[in-house]
Amino acid sequence: MTQAAEAPAVPSKPRTPWITRSGLAVPLILFALFAVLPPILVVSGETFLLTILTRIMIFAIAAVSLDLILGYGAMVSLGHAAFIGIGAYVVGIMAFHGVSDAFLQLLVVLLATGLFALVTGAISLKTSGVYFIMITLAFAQMAYFTTTSLAMYGGDDGLTLRVRSTVFGMSFLGDRITLYYIVFAALLGAFFLCRTLVASRFGRVLQGCRQSPLRMRALGFSPYRYQLVAYVIAGMLAGIAGALLANQIAFVSPAYMSWMRSGELIFMVVLGGMGTLYGAIIGAFAFIAAEEILSHFTHHWRVIFGPLLIIAVLFARGGLISLIFARRGSG
């Protein structure tokens, strides 16, 4: 190969180990922790932590999908929670009508969130900057108010899940450890899918369009098409997070898609470090852990939490992760 033939011409660099070059060190440590924690927590009797960790991983899936469009595509969507809500409502409504098969539900979740992303993305991506933020917010609010008006499915009050999703007629998502590992597998899948996408030709174009849309157009790319595909993929992944959330809480509510939820997802991504994918997982962890701890001490935890978030974002440029590791150039 040409590379090998030309290798001697390149001044020999200190060889960095594969794990460092691949950027997988941090995520693999994270995943290893997630993998081994359940037995430890069960033995030590702290099973309530399992519930929190499951919740963290569910939001991590949504945050990773948001990082795909935000960190790699510079699409600041303030409506990402809508996809979580749609995913959750698909599960809730199908269960309401007695359709609990997980695969069928998954299919409908992907179709519904994909379609919603395609339509709203096609319109939103005609704009940019603040307009994009506002229009994604507007679409999410539309979804929000639509669900509040679904009187049959509980309206404002939300909808209790009649049955959790079943696999081949068997119901085991009620088991906390089973659900934990299913969510864990989904997080792994979402992370490695996004990682693969980002490194592909498609991902390269997406990142190029983040850096200079004019340059990319002058090279012959139409940013719109690539951004729209990324938007749809991210929406579908967040939809899966929503379906899992519905199963965890056994309840779906319009609150899942409020603009505050969307804002929190952005915070998670920024907090952990945009454009790294695993930063979104760390961000989700830090965010939900802080939320849990603060709400434990006071009902007015939001008063403390808001300023904390702002401090974290201001002082941890590039996210929390950059305090620990120097950030590598993306791409």
Add this chain to the structure above:
Amino acid sequence: MAEPLLALEQVTKRFGALTVAESIDLTVERDEIHAIIGPNGAGKTTLIAQITGVLPPDSGRILFDGQNITRLPMSLRPHLGIARSFQITNILPDFTVLENVAVAAQARHGTSFSFFRPAGAEEGLNAAARRVLERVNLKDREGLPARNLAHGEKRALELAMALVQDPKLLVLDEPMAGTGREETAYLVDMLKSLKGRYGILLIEHDMQAVFALADRVSVMVYGRIIATGAPAEIRDNAEVRQAYLGDEELA
């Protein structure tokens, strides 16, 4: 083929009351370097914007390879064989030098709706990129983030991104702007070596470079082309001297 590679016919463009292109007729042959010179604000960059599709003309036609491209979207023009550099350096700063050129190659080779294969491992793209990087003297910089390049190196990188697309027409907006003397000399030599292989529309303030490179020179002033001719003719043209070149040391 007798038709020119690029032909502008009566191209007119106004920004409000300001006319930046007034009935411009201009051609670039397949193997020539056609330089446009003119004072700041003459409308040179705006003319390039219309050729490359950034802005539409108000009236007139732009023909490329015999095809009317007047209203063709910008992102389709590179696929016909038009590549450009920007007056204000426009590269992808977070990508490495190699990635910048490889993504330019990717635009012209195969689909970019490829989701699972790592682009960085595509030897076809990398090899094409390395060949061009060698030509612009950036070979040993390939692993560097493009943001870390020196100014002159960024100019060269932009040229590499255009060359790797194997265009028919190169549109270069002041490629030597802000480069040092040595780098300018290198770029002039390089453009000389490209001569004959591409049609080149070159906008440049560096007169020595222009007169060393161009087959034809057009002089643009206030949105009008006041003269077109061989470098020697332009140098001797009284109107040009008065309008633009002044009493500079051109002898």
